[in-house]
Amino acid sequence: MAATEATRASEAPDATYDVLVLGAGPTGENVADRAHADGLSVAIVESELVGGECSYWACMPSKALLRPVTARSEARRVPGLADAAAGPLDASAVLARRDDVVGHWKDDGQVRWLDAAGIDLVRGHARLAGPRRVSVGGRTLAARHAVAVCTGSRPVLPPVPGLAAAKPWTSRNATSAKAVPGRLVVVGGGVVGVEMATAWRALGASVTLLVRGDGLLPRMEPFAGRLVAESLAEAGVFLRTGVEVSEVRREAPGGPVTVVLDSEVSGGSGGSGGSGDEIVADELLIATGRAPRTDDLGLETVGLEPGSWLRVDDSCLVTDVPGGWLYGVGDVNHRALLTHQGKYQARIAGAAIAARARQVPILDSGPWGAHAATADTAAVPQVVFSDPEAASVGLTAAAAERAGHRIRVVDQDLGAVAGAFLYADGYRGRARMIVDLDREILLGATFVGPGVGELLHSATVAVAGEVPVERLWHAVPAYPTISEVWLRLLEAYRSQGPS
Numbered sequence: 459m460a461a462t463e464a465t466r467a468s469e470a471p472d473a474t475y476d477v478l479v480l481g482a483g484p485t486g487e488n489v490a491d492r493a494h495a496d497g498l499s500v501a502i503v504e505s506e507l508v509g510g511e512c513s514y515w516a517c518m519p520s521k522a523l524l525r526p527v528t529a530r531s532e533a534r535r536v537p538g539l540a541d542a543a544a545g546p547l548d549a550s551a552v553l554a555r556r557d558d559v560v561g562h563w564k565d566d567g568q569v570r571w572l573d574a575a576g577i578d579l580v581r582g583h584a585r586l587a588g589p590r591r592v593s594v595g596g597r598t599l600a601a602r603h604a605v606a607v608c609t610g611s612r613p614v615l616p617p618v619p620g621l622a623a624a625k626p627w628t629s630r631n632a633t634s635a636k637a638v639p640g641r642l643v644v645v646g647g648g649v650v651g652v653e654m655a656t657a658w659r660a661l662g663a664s665v666t667l668l669v670r671g672d673g674l675l676p677r678m679e680p681f682a683g684r685l686v687a688e689s690l691a692e693a694g695v696f697l698r699t700g701v702e703v704s705e706v707r708r709e710a711p712g713g714p715v716t717v718v719l720d721s722e723v724s725g726g727s728g729g730s731g732g733s734g735d736e737i738v739a740d741e742l743l744i745a746t747g748r749a750p751r752t753d754d755l756g757l758e759t760v761g762l763e764p765g766s767w768l769r770v771d772d773s774c775l776v777t778d779v780p781g782g783w784l785y786g787v788g789d790v791n792h793r794a795l796l797t798h799q800g801k802y803q804a805r806i807a808g809a810a811i812a813a814r815a816r817q818v819p820i821l822d823s824g825p826w827g828a829h830a831a832t833a834d835t836a837a838v839p840q841v842v843f844s845d846p847e848a849a850s851v852g853l854t855a856a857a858a859e860r861a862g863h864r865i866r867v868v869d870q871d872l873g874a875v876a877g878a879f880l881y882a883d884g885y886r887g888r889a890r891m892i893v894d895l896d897r898e899i900l901l902g903a904t905f906v907g908p909g910v911g912e913l914l915h916s917a918t919v920a921v922a923g924e925v926p927v928e929r930l931w932h933a934v935p936a937y938p939t940i941s942e943v944w945l946r947l948l949e950a951y952r953s954q955g956p957s
């Protein structure tokens with residue numbers, strides 16, 4: 459323990475609350491709200507903006523950039539409207555709406571919400587200062603019952619020579635840029651890479667997407683990445699797979715950036731640098747994953763490794779710290795790096811904190827209990843807001859097999875249902891459900907196609923509810939909606955006979 463932190467831990471605190479929440483992103487806000495609603499006094503500490511990454515540099519601005527892209531693309535496939543949507547996007551109007559959506563990077567509205575909810579906001583960088591203690595801005599706060607670390611994650615830069623010095627874009631720059639770059643290279647074929655390549659290409663940039671694996675969106679069913687890659691290529695994105703970046707050079711600040719490639723295989727479909735080993739661009743976006751924001755958090759004062767993801771149980775209680783007072787909720791625990799899962803964990807952790815504060819003897823911590831974030835392992839939904847959208851929940855076929863389930867995979871052409879036919883001419887898409895043959899319930903589902911993001915929750919209810927296939931047969935989708943694909947999937951499953 460550092461000397462100053464040791465001193466602070468033994469001093470009388472400046473203020474004491476029932477619960478201290480570190481980080482006011484979507485997760486921290488919801489832990490605070492739940493705990494306060496259960497009658498506990500709560501202070502929340504925030505070093506930047508109340509609302510966190512999601513509100514200002516992630517979900518909200520990225521979706522504001524993407525909504526005009528998918529709206530235009532769908533309009534272009536509806537005769538009578540297609541001509542009106544034929545032109546380019548008005549990039550300055552799109553960026554201006556993005557600025558409005560993020561409240562011009564001011565958090566007044568969210569601060570008003572905290573005030574109204576009766577939660578105290580402390581501005582500043584929080585650090586743990588021993589058990590149940592937090593230091594912030596020279597003050598020491600104490601927690602009677604719990605400290606919830608909700609400090610989220612930040613982008614990772616891989617250790618490529620010259621990369622850091624070249625000051626590449628991270629997700630923060632890609633979601634907040636004020637102008638469209640002429641040439642953009644994107645590294646990483648995960649969700650950020652795919653969404654940002656989609657948005658900036660549609661806004662007018664020449665985009666090259668560099669992927670070291672053999673396809674996009676590797677955590678989803680393989681057909682999701684294939685359909686999205688086809689569509690990106692049609693939109694003019696140069697996709698190169700099987701490549702690693704070996705060096706980056708930017709001679710002058712703000713000048714062009716040179717990306718040097720190590721091509722392991724010849725795969726991919728072209729590239730703005732042709733088949734050569736160097737690509738020159740105006741900006742370089744690195745979208746290669748996240749690291750926890752725990753490096754300067756005083757973790758060492760409670761026996762944890764600074765910079766590590768927090769290991770937690772299903773109630774989000776940190777397992778490596780004794781005493782039952784430290785929680786890790788949201789991105790920081792690495793269970794599922796999504797806003798809705800962080801908020802879900804917050805509702806579970808908030809309830810667990812309140813129950814433990816009331817000294818409830820036994821928590822409801824079995825699978826699907828009130829104090830167990832079971833969905834984190836069984837039913838995580840995700841929508842990639844690309845064009846077409848890719849939406850999935852639960853296990854892929856490969857993950858189900860790895861987990862030892864006896865499964866049947868049922869695929870359907872999404873474009874063949876009447877709702878899709880009406881939705882857009884030439885609708886292309888695919889649906890898959892994974893059935894557990896022993897329990898006859900769904901383990902997972904994936905939909906790819908325009909508008910499927912709104913279809914996903916039906917599958918989430920089926921997976922999280924463990925609804926028997928026999929009962930799903932009675933869940934009648936309205937005609938003529940895209941949801942009728944459920945009928946096709948269930949008919950195909952039944953037609954294959956008993957397991």
Ligand SMILES: Cc1cc2nc3c(=O)[nH]c(=O)nc-3n(C[C@H](O)[C@H](O)[C@H](O)COP(=O)(O)OP(=O)(O)OC[C@H]3O[C@@H](n4cnc5c(N)ncnc54)[C@H](O)[C@@H]3O)c2cc1C
Pocket residue numbers: 480481482483484485486503504505506507508509510511512513515516517518520521582583584585608609610611629633650751754755787788789790794795796797798799800
């Ligand atoms: C480009 C992009 C797009 C995304 N789009 C989506 C999407 O569409 N849907 C979705 O579900 N997820 C999306 N995500 C993921 C989503 O942003 C995260 O899962 C979510 O923000 C996690 O919430 P959190 O509250 O755990 O952390 P954060 O949102 O990161 O909030 C953490 C907060 O803690 C504060 N903080 C950190 N350290 C300290 C400290 N020491 N003291 C005080 N405060 C501190 C930070 O300033 C921040 O405000 C996206 C991510 C990216 C990068």
Ligand SMILES: NC(=O)c1ccc[n+]([C@@H]2O[C@H](COP(=O)([O-])OP(=O)(O)OC[C@H]3O[C@@H](n4cnc5c(N)ncnc54)[C@H](O)[C@@H]3O)[C@@H](O)[C@H]2O)c1
Pocket residue numbers: 616645646647648649650651653668669670671676702703745746747748795796840841842843
């Ligand atoms: N719509 C959404 O739900 C949404 C949108 C954006 C981000 N997110 C979340 O934010 C998190 C971060 O997204 P992300 O795309 O940064 O991470 P990711 O983990 O989804 O994808 C990163 C990709 O980069 C690749 N990669 C890693 N190191 C590399 C290297 N050195 N060179 C080339 N490629 C490399 C990985 O193989 C992976 O495919 C994700 O967990 C995601 O769930 C969600």
